[in-house]
Amino acid sequence: MMSHRIPLLNLSVGRLLVHLSLLMLVTVWVLPSMGLLISSFRDKDQLAITGWWTAFTTTSQNAFGRTGVAGEEVLQDGKYVLTGSFFEAGSKTIQSYNTNFRKLDAYRSGEPMTMKDGSLFTLHADGSYVWKSEKPFKHKRGKRIFYVAKVPPTFSLDNYLEVLSAEGIGQSFVNTFVVTIPATIIPITIAAFAAYAFAWMRFPGRQFLFVVVVGLLVVPLQMSLIPLLRMYNDIGAFFGVSGKSYPGIWLAHTGFGLPLAIYLLRNYMGTLPKEIIESARIDGANHFQIFTRLVVPLSVPALASFTILQFLWVWNDLLVALVFLGKSDDQIVLTSKMRELLGSRGDNWEILTSSAFISIVVPLIVFFALQRYFVRGLVAGSVKGG
Amino acid sequence: MIAQLLDAVFAVFFGVGACFFYFIGSHFVLERFFADSKGANGEVISRESLRNLLRPWIFLLPAVFMLFIYLVYPVFETLRLSFHDFTGERFVGFRNYHWAVQDPELLQAIGNNAMWLVVVPTLSVFFGLLVAVLADRVWWGGFAKSMIFMPMAISFVGASVIWKFVYDFRGADSEQIGSLNALVMFFGGEPEAWITIPFWNNFFLMIILIWIQTGFAMVILSAALRGVPEETLEAARIDGANEIQVFLKIMVPQIMGTILVVWTTITIIVLKIFDIVLAMTNGQWGTEVLANMMFDWMFRGGGDSGRGSTIALFIMIAVVPVMIWNIRRFRSEEES
Numbered sequence: 178m179m180s181h182r183i184p185l186l187n188l189s190v191g192r193l194l195v196h197l198s199l200l201m202l203v204t205v206w207v208l209p210s211m212g213l214l215i216s217s218f219r220d221k222d223q224l225a226i227t228g229w230w231t232a233f234t235t236t237s238q239n240a241f242g243r244t245g246v247a248g249e250e251v252l253q254d255g256k257y258v259l260t261g262s263f264f265e266a267g268s269k270t271i272q273s274y275n276t277n278f279r280k281l282d283a284y285r286s287g288e289p290m291t292m293k294d295g296s297l298f299t300l301h302a303d304g305s306y307v308w309k310s311e312k313p314f315k316h317k318r319g320k321r322i323f324y325v326a327k328v329p330p331t332f333s334l335d336n337y338l339e340v341l342s343a344e345g346i347g348q349s350f351v352n353t354f355v356v357t358i359p360a361t362i363i364p365i366t367i368a369a370f371a372a373y374a375f376a377w378m379r380f381p382g383r384q385f386l387f388v389v390v391v392g393l394l395v396v397p398l399q400m401s402l403i404p405l406l407r408m409y410n411d412i413g414a415f416f417g418v419s420g421k422s423y424p425g426i427w428l429a430h431t432g433f434g435l436p437l438a439i440y441l442l443r444n445y446m447g448t449l450p451k452e453i454i455e456s457a458r459i460d461g462a463n464h465f466q467i468f469t470r471l472v473v474p475l476s477v478p479a480l481a482s483f484t485i486l487q488f489l490w491v492w493n494d495l496l497v498a499l500v501f502l503g504k505s506d507d508q509i510v511l512t513s514k515m516r517e518l519l520g521s522r523g524d525n526w527e528i529l530t531s532s533a534f535i536s537i538v539v540p541l542i543v544f545f546a547l548q549r550y551f552v553r554g555l556v557a558g559s560v561k562g563g
Numbered sequence: 564m565i566a567q568l569l570d571a572v573f574a575v576f577f578g579v580g581a582c583f584f585y586f587i588g589s590h591f592v593l594e595r596f597f598a599d600s601k602g603a604n605g606e607v608i609s610r611e612s613l614r615n616l617l618r619p620w621i622f623l624l625p626a627v628f629m630l631f632i633y634l635v636y637p638v639f640e641t642l643r644l645s646f647h648d649f650t651g652e653r654f655v656g657f658r659n660y661h662w663a664v665q666d667p668e669l670l671q672a673i674g675n676n677a678m679w680l681v682v683v684p685t686l687s688v689f690f691g692l693l694v695a696v697l698a699d700r701v702w703w704g705g706f707a708k709s710m711i712f713m714p715m716a717i718s719f720v721g722a723s724v725i726w727k728f729v730y731d732f733r734g735a736d737s738e739q740i741g742s743l744n745a746l747v748m749f750f751g752g753e754p755e756a757w758i759t760i761p762f763w764n765n766f767f768l769m770i771i772l773i774w775i776q777t778g779f780a781m782v783i784l785s786a787a788l789r790g791v792p793e794e795t796l797e798a799a800r801i802d803g804a805n806e807i808q809v810f811l812k813i814m815v816p817q818i819m820g821t822i823l824v825v826w827t828t829i830t831i832i833v834l835k836i837f838d839i840v841l842a843m844t845n846g847q848w849g850t851e852v853l854a855n856m857m858f859d860w861m862f863r864g865g866g867d868s869g870r871g872s873t874i875a876l877f878i879m880i881a882v883v884p885v886m887i888w889n890i891r892r893f894r895s896e897e898e899s
Contacts, residue, residue, distance in 0.1 A: 359579055403640075423574055
């Protein structure tokens with residue numbers, strides 16, 4: 178066999194293959210997000226007509242400018258001269274131009290073009306033009322000059338500024354925080370107490386109740402939506418208010434997050450050394466004291482794991498927000514807003530890409546900063562599923 | 564904006580405060596009303612055992628109450644509603660079920676869900692395992708894993724925007740701005756509006772979920788692979804097994820239990836898949852799935868709680884085997 182005769186060569190080919198296939202996978206995985214991120218900083222006109230992979234190269238653009246009109250010219254050496262510029266110098270470089278948009282490459286920049294009336298028009302690379310004529314100009318509307326220009330890559334925060342204010346993404350960003358923070362802290366508080374009871378207290382029905390919790394881990398959200406929506410609407414109607422409110426969605430997320438929280442925390446608390454808790458009891462501490470002073474500080478890793486899971490889950494949730502929150506500006510969350518933009522601004526990629534990035538930046542920061550806890554939580558909770 | 568932020572902060576404090584208030588308040592009440600007291604002869608009557616009898620239920624009450632209201636009761640209520648008309652008032656027997664087994668849209672949704680169930684967990688586990696194994700063999704494996712894992716942090720809607728941009732379609736005579744069509748044209752093909760091609764568009768939507776879930780599979784499987792004892796692998800290598808044989812005959816059987824757990828976890832996510840379909844196609848062009856259809860019926864024509872509930876039950880029925888398996892697994896773990 179080859180491998181026995183030249184193991185070194187075989188080994189390095191194999192290793193190269195490992196590197197290459199992993200590199201390929203990583204590339205495929207990263208490129209879609211990369212496209213989004215780069216596009217969100219691009220000029221919206223360039224974004225609409227060229228691929229994001231051309232963002233770093235100079236692109237060609239077809240456009241037109243309008244000359245000045247009669248009356249703006251000056252008399253110079255017996256000739257009437259009209260001057261001006263089509264754009265800010267430096268933003269583009271003219272390649273060629275013409276009055277006819279079908280033959281854009283007729284005149285190179287700086288090369289004079291003879292107009293029908295015999296006047297001479299020259300468009301320079303920097304966008305400035307000089308139009309010289311023997312007779313005074315008569316046109317009242319500026320003449321259209323079509324040109325091909327090289328556009329250097331431009332990046333700006335314009336798209337972000339636009340979506341944050343005009344499209345209401347800034348407001349949704351705040352709304353999302355209003356939903357997420359209580360919807361993370363409330364379930365973890367409730368679950369921590371329950372988990373402690375399951376792990377360290379003796380009471381009738383303990384085993385049965387916990388099996389119910391394990392069963393509830395996988396109950397699909399869809400089973401709860403219609404009854405809860407009806408209940409919320411009834412409660413709202415009873416008090417004469419809307420059924421869609423922030424406290425309503427906090428409690429809904431709390432209910433849906435509890436099984437996993439109780440399961441994770443109870444499993445973790447159950448592994449704490451028995452001796453510590455028993456010696457505290459002998460010293461006269463009651464369960465409330467043991468819980469707050471001993472078990473909670475010791476359970477920080479598990480609490481952190483669940484906090485991250487729940488934070489990401491609530492932040493990224495669309496379904497619960499669509500059912501339990503309204504779509505008015507003061508309630509709509511980022512995911513809901515994104516979904517509306519996909520419908521109404523489906524072709525405005527400058528808006529979609531920048532709002533999408535705003536909606537995923539917070540989870541990404543949490544993710545990269547606390548990846549270790551996130552992974553631990555996932556490994557411990559891999560029975561649930563989303 | 565400032566006023567709204569202040570409202571938000573106030574709301575957060577109020578919501579969280581109410582929660583702490585219960586636990587601290589109930590503890591206080593318990594200590595106060597069931598405090599040790601002095602007997603007639605001056606001896607201390609300890610009520611510690613009474614307090615200990617009550618305390619578990621104080622700890623559990625909010626959790627049990629919330630679980631009951633938000634998960635247990637709705638399951639039975641949904642079941643009840645599925646036998647009622649769209650208002651939820653009038654009993655209609657099996658009429659909703661009769662509708663369900665004949666509705667072409669629902670049958671299509673079931674078919675699509677079945678396809679998702681086969682394709683997504685399988686490919687996610689496959690790629691996840693592949694990356695886990697490859698990444699352990701290169702010095703930049705940690706970086707590679709982070710990159711593959713990153714989509715886990717992105718919402719399904721965010722991922723849909725990302726991929727809708729990849730699938731973007733322009734006419735054949737203009738420049739493509741979607742990566743996929745640009746790639747197709749680079750190799751001389753014709754650009755396509757991928758998400759509108761019946762049947763195949765389902766797979767373009769599945770790719771999004773695979774893209775997200777591979778990271779999850781990778782992380783769990785990577786942890787499991789690290790648990791395979793190095794001596795076993797070495798012994799096999801000394802016996803002349805090559806790396807592929809070591810992987811297939813030693814590593815995979817050793818982590819089979821974990822593979823199964825990952826597979827079922829992703830299965831449950833797939834059963835509930837909703838956001839991606841809603842954002843990408845809203846079920847058009849033959850991409851309907853159960854969860855999206857259920858959401859649709861919740862609000863369609865003022866809402867039909869009967870049909871909506873019936874569709875929800877279809878999802879529930881598919882989950883029940885996993886639920887039983889979980890409980891069995893939990894029971895056997897507790898006993899050992």
